[in-house]
Amino acid sequence: MKRLHQVKDWLMKKMDLPADVLMDLPRITMVGQIHIYIENHRGLLVFSDTEVRLLLKQGQLLIRGNSFVIKTILPEELLLEGTIEQVLFLNE
Template identity: 75%
Template sequence: MPKNLKQRMKSWITNKMELPADVIMDLPRITMIGQLHIYIENHRGLLTFSDQEVRLLLKQGQLLIKGKSFVIKTILPEEIMLEGKIEHVHYLDN
């Protein structure tokens, strides 16, 4: 099945069944509390970590988080909670 058609079908099913897009389309769910905490669900793994940068693998690309004084508060296979001063959150294409 062509990738574009598959994506359109998932989008249509999500709209018709009123399901959250992150569940059907395998998207990350990102919750930020000010600049102090960021909670990311549905990632594919931690690629890099330092006190100023975190890079996570996503199904489609990567998520880059930049800031200061980062500490991982929780890390599970598909979830991570990061604490510190969050300055930038960027999606990177593969």
């Protein structure tokens, strides 16, 4: 496992690839407090107008706020609109 991590690090440096691609990490883009775009998630676990919880490769992503509306949902992408108050990574 350690060797695989070393190879990924080496590839990332030599080929100038972003870490999120090689390490299967989520990419999160926020526009102020009104939009959040999440790529590379593993599924929607909870949705309400005040809370969204997404499954990640390692743990979960919790988004709290109000007036949430899902504008786009694809197998690995989600665009959420509303008033975003908190974004937390949960390790379980």
